[in-house]
Amino acid sequence: MKGNKRGKMLLACMVTITVLAGCSSGKSADTGGGGAKEATEAKINATGYPIVNESITVSAFAGKFFANADWNNIRLWTDYEKKTNIHVKWDTVQTDTLKEKRNLLLAGNDYPEMFYASAFSRTDLLKYGKQGAFIPLNDLIDKYAPNFKAVMEKYPIIAKGITMPDGNIYGLPTIYDPEFKSVLYGTPWVKQEWLDKLGLKQPETLDDLYNMLKAFKENDPNGNGQKDEIAWGAVGTDGLLSYLRGSFGLNNHGTANINVDTDPTTGKVRFVPTDPHYKELLQFVNKLYKDGLLEQDIVSVKSTEVDSKGMQGLLGVSDSVDPVAIYNQKGYVGLPVLKGPHGDQSFNAYGSPLGNIGMFVLTDKAKHPEAMIRWMDYFYSDEGIKLFFMGWKDETYKEDANGNVDYTDEIKNNPNGLNLDQAIGQYLIWPGGYYPGFVKQQFFKGAEGLPTSVENAKKAEPYVLPQDQVWPAFNFTQDEQSELTTIKTDIDSYVMEMKDKFITGNESFDNWDKYVDALQKMGVDRYVAIYQSAAERYVKP
Numbered sequence: 377m378k379g380n381k382r383g384k385m386l387l388a389c390m391v392t393i394t395v396l397a398g399c400s401s402g403k404s405a406d407t408g409g410g411g412a413k414e415a416t417e418a419k420i421n422a423t424g425y426p427i428v429n430e431s432i433t434v435s436a437f438a439g440k441f442f443a444n445a446d447w448n449n450i451r452l453w454t455d456y457e458k459k460t461n462i463h464v465k466w467d468t469v470q471t472d473t474l475k476e477k478r479n480l481l482l483a484g485n486d487y488p489e490m491f492y493a494s495a496f497s498r499t500d501l502l503k504y505g506k507q508g509a510f511i512p513l514n515d516l517i518d519k520y521a522p523n524f525k526a527v528m529e530k531y532p533i534i535a536k537g538i539t540m541p542d543g544n545i546y547g548l549p550t551i552y553d554p555e556f557k558s559v560l561y562g563t564p565w566v567k568q569e570w571l572d573k574l575g576l577k578q579p580e581t582l583d584d585l586y587n588m589l590k591a592f593k594e595n596d597p598n599g600n601g602q603k604d605e606i607a608w609g610a611v612g613t614d615g616l617l618s619y620l621r622g623s624f625g626l627n628n629h630g631t632a633n634i635n636v637d638t639d640p641t642t643g644k645v646r647f648v649p650t651d652p653h654y655k656e657l658l659q660f661v662n663k664l665y666k667d668g669l670l671e672q673d674i675v676s677v678k679s680t681e682v683d684s685k686g687m688q689g690l691l692g693v694s695d696s697v698d699p700v701a702i703y704n705q706k707g708y709v710g711l712p713v714l715k716g717p718h719g720d721q722s723f724n725a726y727g728s729p730l731g732n733i734g735m736f737v738l739t740d741k742a743k744h745p746e747a748m749i750r751w752m753d754y755f756y757s758d759e760g761i762k763l764f765f766m767g768w769k770d771e772t773y774k775e776d777a778n779g780n781v782d783y784t785d786e787i788k789n790n791p792n793g794l795n796l797d798q799a800i801g802q803y804l805i806w807p808g809g810y811y812p813g814f815v816k817q818q819f820f821k822g823a824e825g826l827p828t829s830v831e832n833a834k835k836a837e838p839y840v841l842p843q844d845q846v847w848p849a850f851n852f853t854q855d856e857q858s859e860l861t862t863i864k865t866d867i868d869s870y871v872m873e874m875k876d877k878f879i880t881g882n883e884s885f886d887n888w889d890k891y892v893d894a895l896q897k898m899g900v901d902r903y904v905a906i907y908q909s910a911a912e913r914y915v916k917p
Contacts, residue, residue: 420747422520426461427750433463434748435488435741437481439474439495441808443801451803452764462751464490471495471810482509489742493810496547496734498540498851499861505546506854510737511745512544520746521753523760527551527814536914537730537848541856548752548812550731554843556817557833559824561726561840564619564695565708565832570597570605581715582623582660589669592692607669608693609686611679613879615695616661616670618725622839623716624657629847630726635871636907645908647900649871650892655885656717658878665879675876698832701823710832713839723839728848735812755813764811765819767803783821796821850910860906863899870898 420428440447447453447466457463467488469477478494481487482504496504504510517525528535531554538545552559571578571588574597579585589607591597598605610616621627626648628637639646648654664670671677685691686703699705715721736752738745754760766773766781775781782788783800790799797807805811817825852860874891877883883891 420744420750425459427747428461428744431461431463432744432747433465434490434744436464436466436490436492437478437488437494438466438468438492439471439478439810440468440493440805441471441797441801441810443797443807444805445802447805450805452767452805455768456751456754456763460751460754462747471808487739487741489739490748491734491737491739493735493805493812494737495732495810496737498733498849499857501546501734501737502540502542502851502854502857505540505544506542508740510546511740511742512546513548513738513749514543514545516738516745516749517545520749521756523753523756524548527756531729533728533843533846533848534730537728537851538733540851541853541913546737547734548736549733550735550809550812551756551814552729552731553814553816554729556815556820556824557837558826558829559815559817559820560729560833561723561836562697562824562829562832563711563713563723563836564615564693565699566693566711567597567689567691567705567707568709569707570692573597573599578709578712579714580712582620582717585711585714586664586667586669589664589692590667593669597692598689604690606671606685606691608664608674608695609671609682609691610674610695611677611682613661613670613674613876616664617657617875619695619711619723620657620660620714620716622722622724622841623714623720624653625716625718625720625722626651626653626657627724628722628841629845630724630728630841632728632730632847632849633907635868636904636911638911645904645911647895647904649875650895650900653718655888658875659885661879662881662885666881675880697823698826698828700828701826708828710835713836721839722841723836724841726841726846728846730848735810752812758816761814761816762819764804764813765806765815765821767800772800772803779818781819847911847914850907850914852906852910856906856909860903863903867895867898867900867903870895 419430438447444450447468453464453466474494478487478491478496487509501510505512517528533554534549534551538547538549540546554560566578566588570576570592574591574595576588576591577584579588592605592607593603596603596605608616618631621631625640626637627634628640635648636645637648638644661670665672665674671682673681682691683703686694686699686705689703689705691699691703691705693711694703694708696702699708713721713723738748742748755764762781766783769775771784772787773781773783783796787799788796790796794802801807806813817830823829874883878885
């Protein structure tokens with residue numbers, strides 16, 4: 377789900393109902409191969425169930441995870457077919473071959489009526505939308521998707537984030553409920569028992585963090601007489617950097633566009649990885665690394681190695697989800713948001729509430745697009761969300777008098793030795809995180825929904841960016857995307873490469889100006905200019 381943690385979350389047209397009514401460049405009313413026909417013409421029911429009175433079959437392609445049973449027989453879809461009268465004939469592939477298979481289908485003009493859980497990029501949505509293979513969904517949403525339309529109206533960032541610069545919506549997203557704080561943000565976890573044993577308070581400043589980690593490394597808090605503690609355990613440095621960005625005044629619009637934010641001095645888009653404060657951030661993390669306070673193979677360590685140490689209780693700090701969920705280690709609490717060297721104290725590792733926006737796509741081969749938008753819209757309603765994540769009362773979940781739900785013992789403690797994902801994956805398809813829909817705290821039972829995770833988020837909340845300051849990942853015009861593609865990959869890769877070299881000391885900070893000069897030669901000014909245009913479209917009323 378991190379994806380994020382995700383993972384948070386105006387264009388040329390006012391993106392609310394105006395967009396749904398079709399304020400694009402003359403094309404949003406042209407809904408491709410099916411259009412938003414009148415319900416009587418399509419022989420569907422505009423409200424209620426079944427969606428169609430006479431059964432229809434729809435071809436669909438989807439990415440899935442190994443935990444899921446055969447989608448053509450899995451109960452979620454067979455029961456939903458009885459409710460809707462829509463039979464979906466599923467062609468599924470594992471996610472590791474998803475991109476290759478879906479691209480082959482499109483290249484060979486052998487694609488289905490619907491792509492589901494296929495994770496199309498923004499670039500592909502616009503590309504195939506412009507070509508006519510993907511139909512605009514604007515009018516269909518307006519007429520047949522009241523649940524999704526209500527979400528767009530309540531949270532403008534959703535509408536803005538899924539609408540292309542041409543004014544059209546070509547895909548429906550995974551949405552993480554903006555009210556579900558612990559799935560959207562949460563600080564790393566520290567082992568409270570070690571703090572207590574060493575007589576330490578939770579850190580408030582960068583110096584406090586350094587001293588705490590140093591004490592974890594040197595003072596044997598697990599009491600076994602060995603210096604086997606890992607002060608900060610993680611796979612890669614991104615989690616640590618994300619935690620500290622706000623303490624250095626960086627990423628003041630969140631991390632959905634990780635390398636850009638607004639320069640507080642000029643009010644223009646700033647390239648974060650060349651800012652002096654970013655250099656200071658890397659220098660601080662380099663100090664932690666040099667003094668042995670981080671996992672020493674942090675830039676290359678395998679997750680299995682960190683997991684092994686975590687399950688042994690050797691991690692002082694973990695930047696993943698609550699260690700009780702992944703390492704069976706209790707007693708971790710959220711780290712405070714730290715005050716930085718210039719007085720900044722903000723938690724900016726806040727992505728967009730939008731996950732992938734290309735998780736549900738209708739193609740120009742769709743015979744009944746109005747029926748299928750209704751089919752999908754159900755899973756943006758509370759009833760549909762509950763079915764999607766929890767299944768069936770007294771079979772896969774129990775519900776108390778207050779409406780609280782939890783999986784049955786057969787799911788949580790499966791008699792056949794299946795873990796939770798495998799057990800629920802025999803009935804439902806959400807394990808693995810690939811799906812369009814709406815993730816709500818009430819019905820999501822992953823690690824981010826644990827009471828400890830909720831408390832961690834509450835602790836960070838006073839320092840989290842206001843929602844109206846958070847940018848979604850930007851959408852670009854075809855011309856912008858074409859130009860950006862030629863420079864972005866190289867620039868982003870170089871930034872990632874040099875980040876780890878500076879942190880590990882394989883590159884001296886004496887060469888910082890050479891690093892900045894190299895980015896200039898790679899076209900970073902044009903990179904920033906394109907993002908500036910996208911930012912201006914986003915804030916335009």
